[in-house]
Amino acid sequence: MNTANRITLARIALIPLFMLFFTKWPAWLADSSAVFEFLNRYGLYLAIAIFLLASGTDKLDGYVARKYNQITSLGKLLDPLADKLLISVALIMMVEVDLIASWAAVIMIGREFVITGLRMIASAQGITLAADRMGKWKMVLQVVAIATVLLGSTPIPWLASVHADDIFMLLAVGMTLISGLNYLIQNFKVLKLNDM
Incomplete structure (x- = not known):
């Protein structure tokens, strides 16, 4: 290895x-x-x-x-799996203690299920769908949002006063939706859907 x-x-x-x-x-x-x-x-x-x-x-x-x-x-195989596990576990645990709204976690985790499903369909047809730049920005924003929410739950008063956690979480959810839709639009047409 x-x-x-x-x-x-x-x-x-x-x-x-x-x-x-x-x-x-x-x-x-x-x-x-x-x-x-x-x-x-x-x-x-x-x-x-x-x-x-x-x-x-x-x-x-x-x-x-x-x-x-x-x-x-x-x-x-391992790299995207590790990313998805890390983000999903953090989101689920944050929902459990009411640090974030469940709908935000559902959108971010749901996007990964949809994109993974699309990649599996493509793989079955011998097509490899690569990650795009927007997906990488999505990951960066999700990491920043999760870290900010976690830091905001510690005694750091300036984070709470400017609601940085809410701002970054909304940005992460928005980028998750935009990048997911962009990925679907860009790659859906390459699939051979006539055989399905």
């Missing part, structure tokens, strides 16, 4: 750690264990750091794969 794929697998391995640190543990558990007390007190800060680290590895594995000619079929 090459270095680029190891970096991608490390991103996937960070997801359970993000979940562990993000979770708010029951008071009775925190009272009886110093570990869970620590997690309740500092877990959110660690979860934010892990999310940002995992998000950063997305650019790193792509850079390594291109620079050292390590682009593989496994990497092409």
Whole structure:
């Protein structure tokens, strides 16, 4: 296994750690264990750091794969899967604790299901649909929005006062819709739908 794929697998391995640190543990558990007390007190800060680290590895594995000619079929499968898992898990956990509206998460996760379905249809026909620039901007905005919402739930008063979390989340949802529609319009015509 090459270095680029190891970096991608490390991103996937960070997801359970993000979940562990993000979770708010029951008071009775925190009272009886110093570990869970620590997690309740500092877990959110660690979860934010892990999310940002995992998000950063997305650019790193792509850079390594291109620079050292390590682009593989496994990497092409794992890289987008790691992105989708990281974003989806963060969104679902944020909905669970009422940090974001469920409709925003449904739009962002739903877009990934639709695009993945389109790619599966194309793959069955021997067609490869590549990611586009708008999809990359969508990913960047989603990472910024999630990080801002997470930071906004910590004691950082200026973030709350300017509602940066709401602004970036709305931008991320908007870019998710626009990039999804653009991807469908650009690629739907290449599929051989007469055989379906």
